[in-house]
Amino acid sequence: MFIQGxxxxxxxxxxxxxxxxxxxxxxxxxxxxSFLVAWQCFDMALxxxxxxxxxxxxxxxxxxxxxxxxxxxxxxxTVHTGGMEKIKxxxxxxxxxxxxxxxxxxxxxGSFLECMSGFGTAVAIGASMLVTxxxxxxxxxxxxxxxxxAMSSFGSVGLPLTTLAKLTNFDPLQIAVYTTIQLGPMILxxxxxMMLAFGGFKALKSMIPACLIGGFGxxxxxxxxxxxxxxxxAGIAGAVGAMGSMVFYAKKFPIKEPEYEIDDYDENFSITxxxxxxxxxxxxxxxxxxxxxxxxxxADVLKTVVTKVMIYTGPDAAPTSFQWITTPTIxxxxxxxxxxxxxxTVNDMINVxxxxxxxxxxxxxxxxxxxxxARIMGYSGMTMAIATTTVAxxxxxxPFIAPVIxxxxxxxxxxxxxxxxxxxxxxVDSAVAIGLGExxxxxxxxxxxxxxxxGKIISPQSIAIGAAAVGAFGVEGQIMKFAxxxxxxxxxxxxxxxxxxxxxx
Numbered sequence: 001m002f003i004q005g006x007x008x009x010x011x012x013x014x015x016x017x018x019x020x021x022x023x024x025x026x027x028x029x030x031x032x033x034s035f036l037v038a039w040q041c042f043d044m045a046l047x048x049x050x051x052x053x054x055x056x057x058x059x060x061x062x063x064x065x066x067x068x069x070x071x072x073x074x075x076x077x078t079v080h081t082g083g084m085e086k087i088k089x090x091x092x093x094x095x096x097x098x099x100x101x102x103x104x105x106x107x108x109x110g111s112f113l114e115c116m117s118g119f120g121t122a123v124a125i126g127a128s129m130l131v132t133x134x135x136x137x138x139x140x141x142x143x144x145x146x147x148x149x150a151m152s153s154f155g156s157v158g159l160p161l162t163t164l165a166k167l168t169n170f171d172p173l174q175i176a177v178y179t180t181i182q183l184g185p186m187i188l189x190x191x192x193x194m195m196l197a198f199g200g201f202k203a204l205k206s207m208i209p210a211c212l213i214g215g216f217g218x219x220x221x222x223x224x225x226x227x228x229x230x231x232x233x234a235g236i237a238g239a240v241g242a243m244g245s246m247v248f249y250a251k252k253f254p255i256k257e258p259e260y261e262i263d264d265y266d267e268n269f270s271i272t273x274x275x276x277x278x279x280x281x282x283x284x285x286x287x288x289x290x291x292x293x294x295x296x297x298x299a300d301v302l303k304t305v306v307t308k309v310m311i312y313t314g315p316d317a318a319p320t321s322f323q324w325i326t327t328p329t330i331x332x333x334x335x336x337x338x339x340x341x342x343x344x345t346v347n348d349m350i351n352v353x354x355x356x357x358x359x360x361x362x363x364x365x366x367x368x369x370x371x372x373x374a375r376i377m378g379y380s381g382m383t384m385a386i387a388t389t390t391v392a393x394x395x396x397x398x399p400f401i402a403p404v405i406x407x408x409x410x411x412x413x414x415x416x417x418x419x420x421x422x423x424x425x426x427x428v429d430s431a432v433a434i435g436l437g438e439x440x441x442x443x444x445x446x447x448x449x450x451x452x453x454x455g456k457i458i459s460p461q462s463i464a465i466g467a468a469a470v471g472a473f474g475v476e477g478q479i480m481k482f483a484x485x486x487x488x489x490x491x492x493x494x495x496x497x498x499x500x501x502x503x504x505x
Contacts, residue, residue, distance in 0.1 A: 002389040004041045005382035008034040008373055009422070012412045016460065023414055023461065024362035027369040034373045038380035048314035052379045055311040055320055056372030064163060064367055064417065066328030067156045071116060073356045074282050074335035080352050081342035083279035086271060088129050090279070093269045095250040098135055098260045099207050102198055103214050104250065105129050106140075106147045107191055108243035111218065114151040115158075115235030116283060122148045123466040131470050134262045135198070138475055141466035142482055143194045149456040150190045152416040153179050153449040154222070154235020157290070157327050160449055161231035164420040167374070168428050170442040176231035178446035180223050182403075182501070183453060185493050187222070187238075188215040193486060199260075206257065210249055217245035229294040232327060236287060282338035289330045302326070314379055370418045378425040387429035398430055400499040402444050406451025407491055414461030416452035424448050440505045447498045454494055457487045 003010075008030040015026035035053065038044040044052075078084045091104055106126045114122035123144045130140035153160045161179055165172035191211035195204040204211070222238030229237075277284070292298055308319040339349050377383045390405075391398055405427065409419030424445055431444040456462055463479050 001385040004037050005385035016412055024365040027366045031369040031373045034376045038376050042380040044380040051311055051313045052375045053372045056375035057368050060368040060371040062322055063328050067159050070328045070331035071156050073353050074331055076356050077335050077339045077352050078282055081344050086279040089269055094247050096262050097255045100250050100255055101133050102143050104246050106143045107214050108246050110147045111151045111239035114148050115154045115239050127466050127470050137470040137472040142197050145466055146194050149453055150186050152453045152456045158231030160416040160420045163417055164424045167424050168445045173230045174442050175446050176226040176234050178443050179449045180226045182450040182497050187219045191215050213245050213249050214242050218242035232290050278342050282334050285334035371421045374421045383426040384429045387426050387433055391430050391433040396434055398434055399502045400495045402447040402498055403451030403494045406448035407455030410452040410455030411458055414459045419452040440502045443502050450494050454491045458483045
């Protein structure tokens with residue numbers, strides 16, 4: 001039953017990496033395969049398969065697609081009102097050193113974009129901004145790809161982690177803390193890797209303090225925020241901490257090396273406080289609203305605005321809950337308020353929202369079908385069959401390869417969220433099979449998210465997004481060659497963290 005259970009995943013590997021099909025075409029086929037295998041090979045009742053599929057589709061629409069649409073709408077509206085151009089100019093005015101700008105734009109601001117919107121936005125925007133300050137297109141894509149990978153589990157306001165927690169029924173706060181700790185080595189080392197990618201050890205030499213500040217500036221606030229607020233604010237707090245600390249360092253200790261100076265910059269750039277606030281307003285509102293909604297008394301009230309529907313008809317079925325005043329609502333309301341303050345008309349916002357939805361149609365298809373696939377695989381016992389065989393082959397060594405499995409999911413789907421949806425149940429089932437306790441099981445579930453971040457380094461979708469953003473078509477193979485060299489050591493490091501970490505729980 002192992003091969004039958006694995007068949008949807010095998011199809012995705014072949015379709016995406018060999019046949020080069022886009023995810024929105026490959027994932028519906030995976031859904032069809034899982035549907036037929038669950039029905040014919042795992043003896044799942046036809047009505048149970050249908051209702052399991054429906055439950056997965058509805059879970060994809062809300063809140064997951066709600067987060068994606070609202071986050072990217074907020075970003076697109078900021079571009080429409082000119083706020084994003086002001087933000088770019090503000091960041092570029094901090095330093096004239098290309099290396100410092102790589103850290104501020106790709107690591108700091110890129111992390112912020114990823115944690116706010118996700119789904120390749122940070123790679124595309126960050127790479128485009130770096131090209132405008134003189135970084136070569138291929139290098140710009142590589143450094144943004146590396147930065148983006150480290151933050152993927154925090155993307156779209158922590159969507160991968162909140163989704164993982166919901167699907168595995170573990171405490172979202174615990175999942176957020178565990179994932180942040182597991183990603184610690186990657187977060188702390190990535191600024192150094194980005195400098196090496198830009199100009200080797202020569203470029204890194206005088207940037208070591210800045211890289212340390214960037215790494216710890218993200219990691220420490222993210223751990224604190226994860227502990228207090230959970231996944232929604234962990235990445236955002238880290239990004240704000242990294243940006244703030246690096247901007248302070250760049251201003252206090254300006255780096256001047258002619259070899260790395262940007263060629264053209266506006267020495268007379270200035271912006272009023274009011275203009276700066278309006279440019280950043282949507283992000284400020286989201287940050288404030290998320291903090292308010294994380295206050296226990298407020299959160300308890302918001303949780304009462306919920307609809308529970310019995311959808312799945314199979315054994316051990318439970319109602320599916322739809323909480324309405326949550327992250328998608330916060331993002332959307334913040335975007336509307338910021339748009340109105342920045343003089344966007346209602347017609348402007350309708351047009352931007354319409355364009356956003358149209359461009360996301362392939363993403364809708366991908367997310368809906370991949371989540372429905374994951375639900376069927378879980379309900380039918382397909383993931384348990386995979387887990388049982390995997391555990392039999394690896395035994396107690398399984399925790400070491402848990403992040404590898406997560407990374408394969410991100411490579412296949414191009415999304416940390418989709419990887420968590422597709423494979424989180426498998427991870428937990430495997431942890432149960434080797435006799436781990438509940439705490440260690442949640443550690444292994446978090447390992448899927450950590451591994452997904454590493455897998456994003458080599459994600460063909462992310463590479464393609466970055467290359468397209470800077471007009472560097474046909475260089476994907478060159479970027480992938482470098483990305484693999486970064487992927488291999490990091491997946492080994494994270495594997496060791498997971499293996500030795502679970503032994504201490």
